[in-house]
Amino acid sequence: MYKFFVTENQVNDNIIRIEEDDVNHIKNVLRLGIDEEITVCDISNSINYLCKITELDNRFVNCKIIDKLENKNETKTYLHIFQGIPKAEKMETIIQKTTEIGVSEITPVIMNRCVVKVDNKNVDKKILRWQKIAEIAAKQSKRDKIPLVNYPINIKNVYEKIEDYDIVLVAYENEENCSIKNALKEVNNKKSLKIAIIIGPEGGIEEKEIELLKSYNVKVVTLGKRILRTETAPIVLASVIMYEFDEMI
Numbered sequence: 001m002y003k004f005f006v007t008e009n010q011v012n013d014n015i016i017r018i019e020e021d022d023v024n025h026i027k028n029v030l031r032l033g034i035d036e037e038i039t040v041c042d043i044s045n046s047i048n049y050l051c052k053i054t055e056l057d058n059r060f061v062n063c064k065i066i067d068k069l070e071n072k073n074e075t076k077t078y079l080h081i082f083q084g085i086p087k088a089e090k091m092e093t094i095i096q097k098t099t100e101i102g103v104s105e106i107t108p109v110i111m112n113r114c115v116v117k118v119d120n121k122n123v124d125k126k127i128l129r130w131q132k133i134a135e136i137a138a139k140q141s142k143r144d145k146i147p148l149v150n151y152p153i154n155i156k157n158v159y160e161k162i163e164d165y166d167i168v169l170v171a172y173e174n175e176e177n178c179s180i181k182n183a184l185k186e187v188n189n190k191k192s193l194k195i196a197i198i199i200g201p202e203g204g205i206e207e208k209e210i211e212l213l214k215s216y217n218v219k220v221v222t223l224g225k226r227i228l229r230t231e232t233a234p235i236v237l238a239s240v241i242m243y244e245f246d247e248m249i
Contacts, residue, residue, distance in 0.1 A: 198213065
């Protein structure tokens with residue numbers, strides 16, 4: 001069943017009004033009609049509703065709420081990816097795939113070896129595009145929340161974002177001893193976790209950046225004997241974390 005997201009002000013009594021891009025998608029792409037059923041999620045509280053389409057217009061689609069559905073598609077683990085900014089198509093892949101896995105938040109990070117430079121003139125458009133990719137991936141994977149894509153920050157300012165996390169991991173190719181499994185043993189007795197992971201760009205993370213992160217009490221881990229691409233590493237690390245805490249079977 002197709003899923004759509006709305007905000008709180010679009011839910012009135014037992015009627016939900018879907019607007020903007022989703023209207024065209026429902027009418028002209030999916031070709032849904034009156035009385036067809038869809039799932040609608042209120043992103044302000046993650047409540048899902050089973051709905052029946054009652055009215056189709058060029059500006060909106062009205063749906064009648066049939067039932068409230070159990071929320072069961074979100075993980076107990078809050079996972080935040082700090083991603084060294086790679087080339088555009090790679091960043092889009094990272095956002096799409098980690099959204100499907102269950103990541104809650106993504107922050108692009110400016111590092112010394114980033115090939116792509118942040119253009120302040122176009123950063124708003126880029127964030128809007130990245131957020132839309134997260135929304136589409138959340139719909140496809142039937143999630144109850146859309147991951148937040150933040151504005152880029154400098155690696156020197158990462159410490160401002162990670163103070164309240166249970167553990168922060170940084171994947172580093174020169175680390176040989178500390179595995180992800182061993183690092184996570186420090187927090188495996190907690191029921192609800194906030195975990196952050198830091199991934200370098202195409203050229204990797206410089207040694208002086210690793211030393212900086214260590215001063216923030218970040219745990220440096222290895223991803224194994226093989227070197228992973230920047231777009232592969234967050235997918236692998238996110239999957240391992242979710243599996244470790246029984247979020248994936």
